[in-house]
Amino acid sequence: MELSSKLTLEMLGKPFLLEKRIELLHAIQKYGSISKAAKAVPMSYKSAWEAVDMMNSLSPEPIVARETGGKDGGGTTITAYGLQLLKNYAVLKEEHTRFLTRLSELTDIQSGAFKTIGRLAMQISARNQIQAEVVSVESQNVNAKIHLKLKSGQKFVSVITKEAVEDLHIEENQTVIAIFKSSAVLLFNLRDEKCEENGIEGIVNKIEKDAENAKVQVNIGNHDTIVSVMPVNSLEEMELNEGSSVKVIIKANDIMIGK
Known part of the structure; x- marks a missing residue:
């Protein structure tokens, strides 16, 4: 049994970014048209415009802009602010999915066994927690060398047990915390x-x-x-x-x- 949950961001106590609205924004970016985007999602044209109006009214800056004129008669575009929101939502969605996957591993809802589920909320005292990308995993007899790359491009190595690598499912190109x-x-x-x-x-x-x-x-x-x-x-x-x-x-x- 797997756990699932929709990711919704609220603003001023109201739903702001929902997965359906994110799909709509991506479709607007692709087609440059509300009507075409609504068909692709799918949703009604009226619902699409209501969603766009709601997002624009709640947002400190416009997310969707309507352009008029030009040889094609204008269209609808995602603003620079809107594009950044899409990127930020994608990051949150990835972390949300990772959390649910980990929660599923610790949970057996049928038997009522929740293992060490409290670890998900655990905080640690180590002051340094740096995000890094896994470049490669070099397995040895007992330990494994994890070659990491920082956001700056600088590289360093961590040595942990092979068992830890397997438990954490550490692979190349993953983002981890050193x-x-x-x-x-x-x-x-x-x-x-x-x-x-x-x-x-x-x-x-x-x-x-x-x-x-x-x-x-x-x-x-x-x-x-x-x-x-x-x-x-x-x-x-x-x-x-x-x-x-x-x-x-x-x-x-x-x-x-x-x-």
Whole structure:
């Protein structure tokens, strides 16, 4: 038995983006016509216009625009704002589907067994949780090397057990979350050539200190940041300041994978 659910986004307490409306918007983008889009979905022409009017009235910016004139007599287009909404909805839909798949794996509604369903709502204390794409999976006898690529294009490796790879169904081109503690993050000056494994380059953009420890936030590109916690004296020895270029090192065994 599988679980299913429609994804609906509300605005001002009213349904805003529903799966049927998303289909309509894609059809408008394809055909440039409300009437043709309504037939493709399908829905009545009246229902299509009512859906478009409702979305436009609830949205802070127009989603659908009607053009008049021109050699073809005008048409209907999706605005730049509307196109971005379609992209954002696709991301949410993917996560929604992934959640339902995982929920189905943990649930046996016929027997009433719900296994460890509480894990879906679990939060973890590890400060660093970075989105990455799986480039390749290299299986060994017991462990597996997961080659990952950040949004910035920089690459690094995580080593987890083969059993974990199978349990999480980790495959190439998937998006996963790399998880590691701030205490496992080492920082080196770029001029230090001895640090090669899992080296990610970045720029220090924030430093917070107390009497003993310093929390260093490093921008690694494309709005991703990594946090390292180190003794204050180590920070001073490296002469790190905000704006300093650094290399971030995380041992492969210290990087967990989440989906």
